Amino acid sequence: MKKKDKFIIIDGNSLAYRAFFALPDSIMTISGIITNSVYGFTNMLLKIINDNKPTMLAVAFDSKKPTFRHKIFKDYKSDREKMPEDLASQFNLIYRVLDVFNIPKYQVEGYEADDLLGTLATQAKDKGIEVLIVTGDKDALQLVSENVKVIFTVKGISDVNIYGPEEVIDKYGIGPNYIADYFGLIGDKIDNIPGISGIGKKSAAKLINEFGFLEQILDRVDEIPAEKIKEKLKQDSEMAILSKNLATIDCNSPIRIDIEKCKLKKFDEKKVYELFEYLEFRKLWEKIKKMNLMEKSLKDENKFQSRTKLIVEEGELINLIEKIKNLKEISIQFLGSNNDCTGIAISIKPDVSFYIHIDSKEKEDRFFNLLKPILINKNIKKIMHNAKYQLKILFKKGIRLQGLIFDSYIASYLLNPHFREHKLSEIIQKYFGYIAFFNIYSNRAITIYCC
Template identity: 45%
Template sequence: MSDTAQAPQSPDRRTFAVVDGNSLMHRAFHAVPPTMNAPDGRPTNAIFGFLNMFLKMIDAFRPDGVAVAFDKGKPRVRMEMLPQYKAQRPPMDPDLRTQFPMIKELLQKIEVPILEAEGWEGDDILGTLARAGEAAGCDMLLITGDRDMYQLTTEHVKVVGTKKGLSDVQIMTPETVEDLYHGITPELVPDFYGLKGDTSDNIPGVPGIGPKKASALIAQYGSLDEVIAHADEVKGKMGENLRAHIDDALLSRKVATIQTNAPVELDFEHTAFPAYDAQMLAEALGALGIMSIQNRFLALLGEGGAAGAAPSAFELQSPIVVNGDAAESLEAALAELSRAVEAGEWVAATVDDDKEADALFGLTRTLWVAAGGKLLAFEEPSGASLSPHSASLLAAAGIDGANGLIAGVLQYLFETGLVASPDIKALLHELSPIDSSEPELMDPLSVDPKRIFDTVVAAYLLDSVRSDFGDAYIADTYVGKALPAAQGEEGAADDVPVAAARSVAVALAAVQPLAKALEEQDAADIFQGIEMPLVPVLASMERTGMYVDPDRLHALAEGLGGQIDELAGRIREMAGDETFNIASPMQLSHILFDVMGLPTKGLKKTHRGYYSTNARVLEELARDNEFVRLVLEYREKTKIKSTYLDTLGALRRFDGRVHTTYNQTITATGRLSSSNPNLQNIPTRSELGHTVKTAFSVAPGCVFLAVDYSQIELRLLAHLSADEHLVAAFNEGEDFHAETAARVFGVPVDEVTPQLRSRAKAVNFGIVYGQQAYGLSQSLDIPMAEAREMIDRYFEAYPGVRTYLDRTVAEAKRTGYAETMYGRRRPIPELKMRNPAQRSFGERTAMNHPMQGTAADIIKIAMARVARRMRDEGFRARMILQVHDELDFECPEDEVEALTALVREVMEGVVELRVPLIADASSGTTWADAK
């Protein structure tokens, strides 16, 4: 709900809300991605959206009673007036139709009256109740997205209209209706529709008269009847149309008039909300698999009704502030902290500082902690040291304050407590700084993964296609409370905590409901067994970083800069010495299609009106055009230079290394991503990418060791499909791509040419990614018919693969998601979208996720096991990089053989498949040498 959504209420009058169920369900269905399903597989996205909007309406208006109106059967009442009424509307989506009986059943269980009457629309039921409620002395709120309902507004009847999605609403009163329609009062709204019609409902109106002309005519003459009476005065084509369609206008007004005599009744005096039973509510929501919303309903019951709801720290307004040597507050904070730790309670923490934007340091850093019912603030002024008394208080609590207050408390929490945070890795870096030249106070790998809980990672696992897992989302979805304003935000009181304090309150309140949701979605094992053990490993890798040779970077940048200048000269010369910016898509488009006259058939224009020059377009044109090939080469080289060669040097820290950040919550597949700098995106197969990698080296006396899985996704396809021929090809240790070529092209293996093997390789990997004939034809530059025949032959050779992929897509369509061997789910809303291209993308995603997602799970498990074995067995080597299926190490020369054996043993032993997992190792003095 928007902040302005507060309907004025009259004293001593009950407020009653009536919801247009059909309107709200339609809006919810299209606003919430179709990824939600009940345990029995039925879709629930519209129900979830409906309930969200319903609860926001309750929070905003606090009505004394609520009812929901639904259409029932064909709109006979209006069809008798206008047979073609709504005839043009397409049939309801089957997934939406399925959810209407479900929402009605749920509403009945939570004691919300449902009103419907055969042949009558929800609009007319709302109209009937609006007038009946007003007569009964109630202030009526009509919750609907239909603008024709504005005619019902009075001093005591307001229309709450959804403007966008489910959250942005406007409250319509007689005054706002008049403002909106430029003088059209509520009682004149039917007249207004009589003139302009309504295409969405097939109401004809008068041809050529739109909203502006309709409101102008009514404003001039006073009503539709008066407009008709003065029709002869209306000039031009509009006047002709008006005089020819008087009957249409009168009929349209009649059809657009909301009826107030529908055969429904409601006892306004004795209908109240909330009136449901907590147990019945839990059962009803559980049956639909929508438990995340339960606490919001329970909170409405007040004290005693919310038993079992998540504890909330949102009410904490006055933190215990430990500032400098305030011994009394320090003692109180430590007492609460010790109590929570000893009781085995989760404690949430985050670190904040007061530094200005772009500043290196602030004056004060604060460790915010939410423990039990208390909010604690451990403030540490820059450069300040603890007094002997404060140090003794810390020591008495078992906390070593030698490295400062914040470090001491954090180390105590990680060693003895249960720590929750929206960013556990950031907390670990307080003790294990990213720059390895700074002293490390605690090895992240010493942290027990079972005693950390990253709330953002948990929320990501539950909905991996989301991009935002901020406090507002987690509070609303899992805690069941709207996020309160923090200090400095609009609407915040003077005494509320800062955003960081609110963040730990949200994290603490979210632990239990997130843990419960993980259990219900069968994701708890992934969270506890894969993701949390990985957090300390990533923190350790980020601290180690990768050594970059600045001299080598400079030399590469200078050399590439010269090549780029030479290319630019050749490109401009071939363009007829035209002066243009090669990096500008608009200017390049002008040169290609206007000056050089290259064909534009099949190309689309951008929203700015020029033909696209994206990579796909240029690659197609480059096949027959040297100029375009040079442009592509220019693009690649300038991108490499600007992204890596010009920036990596500046990113080096005092230890001479660059330290990428690994992200666990970005990709929908479960793969890790890398940023600032992105070290996973350096082109692996291009000469330029290989050149960049020569700048990445290791410490003296060490080598760069790379170990990667061989064809892991194809091996997973063999395992998951259980195709006997595919399994046999891997188990017999043959050249897999040659074996596929032999089976697809019908030749003996020893007669497979390099070209046939290359084509078979493209088909093998294309199948894993759900590639269709068009994609294969593009990648191999062959006709579509030939590509289709190759794919058909592949499935004839490996029939189990076709069966498996078909089954996987069908299951994903049923459930709304695909999952890995470990149960990691990827929602695929595209499977239920109407656009064929989006549905096709959804099908390809469903085919690929079990392989790519499982590969991501396997490499994560391997990383955690390798890192801990290296630590336990005393290796000096360090894991420094992960690039999808590859793990890289900085390894002392005397440990290479032992480390290679350890890493291969772990990587190949993560899981037992129908085919062997193979890890290949290689080493060198630079990254380029190793790979």
């Protein structure tokens, strides 16, 4: 049986706002680009994908110009503060994230994201597709049905509630199809929808459960026993209808769902890496690498494996030392702890490297004694990573290294002093486009450092 499609539609503005106010504006690149909103947005997007395993995905954004609601009520959302400039400047970055994730964006002049969510949800539902809507706008609860649920962001970017029909009834005391009527009666301060003054949540739910839709309530207003409520409804009936219209999501906005375009596809690994590197999203890069979401496009590190020779026997090491004696420069790295060295990686030219495998203390002592003339020869220049750590290993073995000319750790620090760490694997990936890897010899993982 074919697996049913699951379509997640995200309110882009809602998620971007929540991320911006949930995370500090100290989240920025070394060049001063504030990225708290795009970071939180991306983190939440990956969490949504990981938790819900959708087959389809799309993001809707508000129109940058006034909508039809502003035309029928000039004070609509008039109490809202202008979008902070530091947030507005991040939307293009959010669009870039969606582009490298191959996730389509929907935005139509004169319509809010809610209308696009409703239109896409309705079209998908009619095709038998399961729909999940991610938003922090309670108006979207009117879209809930057996095939449509709302993932409602409660606080920040990680605390969410999931609403199906029963959850809406538990929360508001009415079904999803009455949500617009409900806000038509009580109003919505956030959107500056007036409603009817003096009618609260309990009264609104009671009226809806007894009489039905707002129009039915107004038609039967004389049957309402509470005189004050009756008078308010008669006095402000036009405002109630206007408020309902403002709260009603237009599920017939001028867009059409593109099933193929919305299908979740593998991300291009290289494009994601380049953007995350620009935004300095290193933790998110580590996170996404574990999620099986990317099509491999960074250079294949396995091309190095055939060029790296394993050295296990003493005779093999002696032959290598004879080659090194005539060289002007080598790269060398010692692996292990301060007390024990488990391996030595040496590169004698860009495409020729060796891994010296050490599996005992006795072998370690013998191999270091053989290498000592090379290590103390100042005429053979050495390139290392984090030489300070390497020198500690040599010092404990009574070896004073000579000829050190370059340390990639220090170079990385000078170029990127804002980096928390300067791992060689990250440097290789940043500047050469290769992913650091592990090669297996004799069931032991060996990191190839010098290639």
